[in-house]
Amino acid sequence: MLKSVADSYDLWLFAPKEPDWESRYLRGNTVVDTLDPREAMESAVRLAESVQIAGVLCYDEIRVPIAAIVAETLKLPCANVEGVRACRDKHLGREALAAAGVEQPASRAVASLEEAQEAARTTGFPVVLKPRALAASVGVVRADGPEAVEAAYSEASEAYFDEIPRDHAWVLVEEYLDGPEVSVESVCRDGRVTPMFVARKALGFAPHFEEVGHTVSADDPLLDDPAVRHVLQEAHTALGLGTLVTHTELRLTRNGPSLVEVNARLGGDLIPYVARLATGVDYGKVAADLAAGAEPDVTPVRTASAHIQFLYPEHDLDVTSLTVEDELPPGVHEVRLMVEPGRRLRLPPRDHVAGRYAYVVTTGASPEECAEALRAATPLIHLAGTPTG
Structure with a gap:
């Protein structure tokens, strides 16, 4: 990502420690607590007094809300802070999507094993239990029957990242969606969504959802699928997302595509790198262009997988x-x-x-x-x- 962006823009890194391998790509850096919104905003305002800032870009799952706050403070192209928060907190996201009628699984936030057992019985088995604000499928587990709920709840409720405070109702109990899982990387510009590429996922280690592989084809038919495009646009609109790149996960059920989640960043697992090999498009540069207010070109220059x-x-x-x-x-x-x-x-x-x-x-x-x-x-x-x- 840094190399891609540095080929077109000067980079100034905000990070909690001095740069190491990143230094070769940077014009400068500021050591700042990137989880403290006030400190990040004040540092950005000071930097803007001496450096012309074109945009704010973040590829770290936990820090995307802070990046959105900084961009909004500097009046730069912005994802919309509340929309990004709804992406990070899956319960807030589910509520916004449900209010807009977006196709998604039934979901309930619970604060105890008893509540989880009740929610699972109401939803119907199998169900998926997950932490409401983590990433990388940590703590996400399927329970196929009542006897599996206790172990699944224990795993989901005990999962944590040091940098993320846990809410009281930390676990979501959700309807299980059958069918292949895909992710769609999209450009969202002033709320208008354009899908860039689709990654078809290989999952392993059931009843967990470890992502063990991804396949990208430049001519994937899902890019032009009306149902997929409809769900993408409806979800971004419901979340109030503005200008950013997004990573949306969908399940292709027998009733059509259903939304798993929207993330306010490019996908991990080197998915954009793999997609670049398939399409010839540099998605790091696309993300930077969007953050800087430019019109990114996402037209494939090769057709491969x-x-x-x-x-x-x-x-x-x-x-x-x-x-x-x-x-x-x-x-x-x-x-x-x-x-x-x-x-x-x-x-x-x-x-x-x-x-x-x-x-x-x-x-x-x-x-x-x-x-x-x-x-x-x-x-x-x-x-x-x-x-x-």
Whole structure:
């Protein structure tokens, strides 16, 4: 992201510590508590006295509300602070979407196991329990019957990030949506939504919802699907979102697309990077152009497919060695080893993204070609370790 943006704009980084690897992309930086809205606003106002600021951009899930506040304070293109808060707090988002009649699962915020059990009985099994304001599928678990609710509630209620305060009614009990899950990255400009690309997700570690892979095709038919476009626009309008890039997750149910959530940022898991390989569009630059008030160009310059697959061990282990063979098959764009010997890997739900040891990026004319290249590449990555108890 920083490299993409730095190719077109000067960057000034607000972060809670001095930059390290980021320095090569920066014109300057300010050390500031990026979770303190007042401190961030005051620092931005001081900076604007000596530097012309074109826009405010944030790719961190937890800090997007602060970035929206700073942009609004400086009277720059803005996502709308309340809309961003409704994206971060899934309960607030559900309430806004329900009031507007957007297609979504039934949802109830609960503060106790007893309330969760009652909500599950009312909704009907299976249900999904999740924390109302986390990310990366942490604490999200399906309960298929009454006997599974207690364990699911315990997991969802105990999930936390150090930087996020927990609300009293911290857990959502929601209707389970059957069908494939996709994410849609969109440009929202003054409330008008244009989908850029679709990522089709591979999920693993049921009853959890770990995202283990994503496939992007430049000509995915969902981009022009009227029902998908309708849900996207209705959701953004209901949340009051203004000018920003968004990452919207949908389930393609037998009754049509239904909204899982809207996030006020580009997707994680290197999805924009994979999409760039498929379409030729630099989505980091798109996000920066939008933040600076420019009209971004999201027209694909190539028509291909690309896939990213994250690799997990078969069981929890302490890594003793991790290697990849030099000669990789055609269609393998990149293999990245993510851990070193001595690292302990634990599978979801004990760890989520931290349980990965490598990822493989493949490209081809179709998703099938990407899958074929992945099947050829995976045996060439060798993980060894000592099982843990």
